[in-house]
Structures are given as C-alpha cells and as structure tokens.
Amino acid sequence: MLDVKYVTSNLEEVERKLKRRGATLDLEPLRALAERRAALVTAIQEKRTAINAANADMGKLAKAGDKAGLEARRAELREISGAIKPAEDELASIEAELEKQLLFIPNIPDDSVPDGASSDDNPIVRTWGEKPVFDFTPKSHWEIGEALGAMDFDRAAKISGARFSVLSGPLARLERALIDFMLDIHTRDHGYTEVSPPYLVTRETMTGTGQLPKFEEDAFKTVNPELFLIPTAEVPVTNLYRDEILEGARLPIALTAYTPCFRSEAGSYGKDTRGLIRQHQFHKVELVRFVHPEQSAEEHEKLTSHAGEILKRLGLHYRVAALCTGDMGFASAKTYDLEVWLPGQNAYREISSCSNFGDFQSRRANIRFRETPKDKPRLVHTLNGSGLAVGRTLVAILENCQEADGSVRIPGALQPYMNGLSRITVPAG
RNA sequence: GGAGAGGUGGCCGAGCGGUUGAAGGCGCCUGACUCGAAAUCAGGUUUACCGGCAACGGUAACGUGGGUUCGAAUCCCACCCUCUCCGCCA
Numbered sequence: 001m002l003d004v005k006y007v008t009s010n011l012e013e014v015e016r017k018l019k020r021r022g023a024t025l026d027l028e029p030l031r032a033l034a035e036r037r038a039a040l041v042t043a044i045q046e047k048r049t050a051i052n053a054a055n056a057d058m059g060k061l062a063k064a065g066d067k068a069g070l071e072a073r074r075a076e077l078r079e080i081s082g083a084i085k086p087a088e089d090e091l092a093s094i095e096a097e098l099e100k101q102l103l104f105i106p107n108i109p110d111d112s113v114p115d116g117a118s119s120d121d122n123p124i125v126r127t128w129g130e131k132p133v134f135d136f137t138p139k140s141h142w143e144i145g146e147a148l149g150a151m152d153f154d155r156a157a158k159i160s161g162a163r164f165s166v167l168s169g170p171l172a173r174l175e176r177a178l179i180d181f182m183l184d185i186h187t188r189d190h191g192y193t194e195v196s197p198p199y200l201v202t203r204e205t206m207t208g209t210g211q212l213p214k215f216e217e218d219a220f221k222t223v224n225p226e227l228f229l230i231p232t233a234e235v236p237v238t239n240l241y242r243d244e245i246l247e248g249a250r251l252p253i254a255l256t257a258y259t260p261c262f263r264s265e266a267g268s269y270g271k272d273t274r275g276l277i278r279q280h281q282f283h284k285v286e287l288v289r290f291v292h293p294e295q296s297a298e299e300h301e302k303l304t305s306h307a308g309e310i311l312k313r314l315g316l317h318y319r320v321a322a323l324c325t326g327d328m329g330f331a332s333a334k335t336y337d338l339e340v341w342l343p344g345q346n347a348y349r350e351i352s353s354c355s356n357f358g359d360f361q362s363r364r365a366n367i368r369f370r371e372t373p374k375d376k377p378r379l380v381h382t383l384n385g386s387g388l389a390v391g392r393t394l395v396a397i398l399e400n401c402q403e404a405d406g407s408v409r410i411p412g413a414l415q416p417y418m419n420g421l422s423r424i425t426v427p428a429g
Numbered sequence: 430g431g432a433g434a435g436g437u438g439g440c441c442g443a444g445c446g447g448u449u450g451a452a453g454g455c456g457c458c459u460g461a462c463u464c465g466a467a468a469u470c471a472g473g474u475u476u477a478c479c480g481g482c483a484a485c486g487g488u489a490a491c492g493u494g495g496g497u498u499c500g501a502a503u504c505c506c507a508c509c510c511u512c513u514c515c516g517c518c519a
Contacts, residue, residue, distance in 0.1 A: 038479085041478070041479065041488085042479065042480090042488095044488080044489095045478090045479065045480095045487065045488045045489090046487090046488090048487085048488055048489085049487060049488075051499080051500085052448095052487095052488090052500090054499075054500090055447075055448095055499065055500045056447080056448055056500095058447070058499055058500065059447035059448065059500080060447085060448085061447095062446095062447055062500095063447075070499085073499070074498095074499050075499085076499085077499035077500085078498090078499060079499095080499085081498090081499060081500085245439095245476090373457075373458075373474095374458080377476080
C-alpha cells in the first residue's frame with residue numbers, strides 16, 4: 001500500500017511512475033477523498049472538544065448533586081452530541097473507500113528498474129556456469145521421471161485432477177534431500193533462522209503481503225472457517241511481525257521457511273500443462289528479510305546471492321534477469337528472477353524470484369521498528385525470494401544431469417543428503 | 430463437540446457510568462548520591478492523526494464492531510481470540 005500523504009501531495013509523480021508499470025491510474029478521486037477526510041477530521045475534532053468540555057462540567061454538577069442543573073443542560077448537550085453522528089458516519093465511509101482504493105494500487109517501481117512491457121524486455125544482468133553439452137537429445141524431465149518409474153501424473157490426476165503430480169522412490173527422496181540441503185545452507189552459511197509456519201492463513205494475513213484483495217482468484221481457500229492456502233511462505237512469514245514495533249538492533253531479521261505452496265493458476269490455462277513446472281501444489285524454501293529502509297537495496301542484492309548460491313552448489317547453469325516495470329509483481333518495487341537452464345525445454349525458466357517490497361508490505365501489515373528506544377517508529381522494508389522452488393530444482397537436476405541411458409547423476413553437494421547415492425538409475429525390466 | 434473463565438499500557442495488575450491515557454508494581458530512560466556499581470531518592474516512559482518552527486495544545490484508541498447515555502475501560506448485543514476441565518483425535 002502506498003502512503004496517502006505521499007500520493008496526494010505528489011499526484012503527478014506517482015501517476016507517472018505507476019504508468020511505467022502499464023498501470024494507468026487516475027488518482028484524482030483519491031486526492032478528493034483525502035481532502036474531504038481532512039475536513040471532516042478537523043470538524044469532528046472541534047465538536048468533540050466542545051462536547052468534552054461540557055461533559056467535564058456535567059461531571060462536576062453530578063458530583064455536586066445539582067440535579068436541576070444537570071437536567072437543564074442535558075437537552076442542549078443531546079443536540080450537540082447528536083449533530084456529530086452524521087459527520088462521523090461520513091468519515092467512516094470515506095476512510096473505508098480510501099483504504100479500498102489504496103489496497104488496489106500497485107507498488108511504485110524503484111528508479112533503477114528498467115522500462116518494459118513484458119518478460120521479453122527483462123535485461124540479463126549476469127549469468128553463472130555454462131549450458132551442459134549432450135551427445136544425445138536431452139529429454140524433458142517428465143520423460144526422465146516416468147522412465148525412472150518415479151514420477152506419475154496419471155495417478156495424480158486420478159486422485160486430485162489436473163496440475164498435480166506424485167513423486168515416488170528416488171525422486172520423492174530427492175525432493176526431501178533438496179529441502180534439507182537448501183535449509184541447511186541458508187541456516188548454516190547465510191545466517192537465516194528456520195521457521196515452520198501455518199499453511200492456512202486469514203484474509204487479513206493475505207492482505208498484509210498484497211495477495212488480497214486484488215488476486216483472490218489465484219488462491220485456494222477453505223470454507224467455514226474461511227482460510228487461504230498459502231501461495232508462498234512469504235505470506236505467513238512476513239506477517240509474523242504484523243502490528244509490531246521491532247527493536248532496531250534486531251535488524252536485519254532473516255528467516256527461511258520450507259512450505260508447500262498452493263496456487264489456482266487461474267488464467268494460465270494451456271501454459272506449461274506438462275510436467276512439474278506449473279502445479280497447483282509445489283514445495284518451496286523461502287527467504288524473508290526485514291531490513292532497515294536505508295539498507296534494502298544492498299539487502300536485496302545479498303538475498304539474491306543467497307538464492308543463487310544454491311544453484312551454484314548444485315552446479316546448475318543460470319542467469320539473473322532484472323524484471324522490467326511491466327513484468328513485476330503487484331507489491332514489488334524491484335525484482336530479480338533467477339532463471340535456470342533446462343536442456344529438456346531448451347529454455348531458461350524462473351526458479352527463484354527475489355523482490356524488494358520497500359515499505360509497501362510493511363505499511364499494509366503495519367510492521368515497524370525503532371532505531372533506538374527513543375526514536376519514532378518507522379516502517380521496515382521487507383524482502384523475499386525463493387531459495388529455491390524445490391520442484392523446479394528437481395526438474396533442473398533431472399534435465400541437466402541426465403545421461404544417455406536414462407539415469408540421472410546426483411550433484412556432489414546433494415549426495416550426503418541422499419545417503420551417498422551418486423546416481424538414480426532406470427529400474428531393470 | 431460440551432462446560433466454565435478471561436481479554437486493560439513493554440510486562441504484571443487495579444478500575445466496573447463522570448478531569449481515568451488509565452492507580453500500584455516490574456522493566457526501561459534521565460538526574461542526584463558514588464572512584465564506579467548496587468541500593469536509595471527525584472523526574473520521565475504508548476500509538477495514530479490534526480494544529481504549531483518549536484515548546485506545546487487538541488482528537489481518538491482499554492480484543493473487534495455496533496448500541497444505550499449529556500458522558501462508557503466501566504451497562505447491553507454480536508463477533509473474534511486466549512486459557513481451564515470433559516469428550517474426540519495426528
């Protein structure tokens with residue numbers, strides 16, 4: 001959520017910056033609402049001051065036992081008091097409207113974000129490693145997985161419908177190994193504290209990080225009670241400190257969490273229908289940082305490097321794209337995508353998205369900090385990134401480490417997590 | 430699911446219609462005392478918004494939302510949450 005004060009006093013600037021995202025917004029109604037609200041607040045405050053003073057007198061009369069005096073003023077006060085009600089009602093409805101409008105406005109892109117309309121316009125800022133060379137035509141991960149007898153889409157469809165999968169045997173084990181591996185690196189080498197949060201959250205929580213109210217159709221939810229299945233651990237983990245004032249000395253706070261993620265993928269019909277790339281349920285290790293506002297840019301770089309480190313240790317070639325204004329998510333001020341090379345698809349695919357949200361989420365979720373105990377509370381900056389999407393990492397290993405005979409090499413860094421296993425082989429027969 | 434208790438400031442805990450933003454205690458900050466510290470004493474210690482350069486003044490907030498009233502932390506209604514006991518259960 002943007003700051004009303006900032007928006008209303010910098011209308012043109014905000015409109016211009018939002019336009020870079022392709023969002024053409026007329027913020028004039030917002031300004032009018034804010035103005036009306038200010039007038040109402042002042043008027044109500046003045047009335048209240050008068051009422052309060054009168055009531056203090058009434059208190060004295062009551063104490064003195066002056067029944068007649070009390071009666072005499074009661075009628076008069078009833079009128080003054082009653083007159084305030086319509087103004088308060090109007091104020092309440094204006095504030096509700098203001099809030100509603102603000103919740104639908106996306107974040108302002110950071111000045112360093114390149115202009116562009118779609119993912120085709122994202123500049124590549126760096127690459128790591130090289131594409132592996134094959135002396136055969138590399139297969140897709142679903143071909144490899146099914147040949148290994150360890151990836152089953154038909155039975156997944158039987159029990160849950162489209163966009164689900166069942167891993168078994170060595171691939172189920174590989175998935176679990178990846179989760180452990182990632183969490184170990186982030187906690188041991190990158191200084192994150194591991195968190196195991198709820199996977200079902202309230203509407204308020206989903207609003208705090210920006211998934212709601214605008215993107216309700218993307219989420220799965222339960223009925224009675226209404227709870228949302230988290231689309232990413234970002235949601236519960238960022239909301240951990242909602243409505244809190246943190247001690248400045250505690251920043252930056254770095255948390256990592258493994259969770260399943262649930263997405264309806266509404267609007268992506270026909271996209272990535274085969275394989276593990278786009279599922280209703282997938283697993284992810286997430287990185288979340290709460291940082292000092294003046295440090296969020298460098299913190300963003302750091303976070304991105306933490307995600308990249310996983311790919312490096314697995315020996316997977318990837319590149320980093322700076323998302324252009326037209327490709328960024330609703331709440332983000334700046335985003336880097338890590339794109340891993342998938343030989344089976346002959347393409348780079350997003351495996352991590354690392355974003356700096358500035359104070360957009362912290363304003364919604366009211367997450368603040370105090371530099372020193374004497375300072376005024378300020379909004380923290382929040383950041384998060386996948387570190388990494390587990391399913392897609394498994395895909396990357398299958399496709400990059402495949403051999404002509406259908407077996408798959410296990411990257412050395414992962415072998416300790418696989419009980420020393422160095423290769424997954426096609427079962428005989 | 431059944432029965433009960435309760436939600437007040439950073440924490441504990443009073444208040445149960447009238448200068449109560451809220452006693453008291455703890456914690457924390459500042460000052461005095463001290464070589465220093467402890468102890469002791471004095472003062473201070475919520476957040477948001479409005480006005481003001483500031484000092485400061487004003488308004489709101491005692492789980493949330495309504496209601497009663499001239500006036501509500503205190504009364505009424507609904508909802509949410511927490512705790513205890515019973516049942517069930519990974």
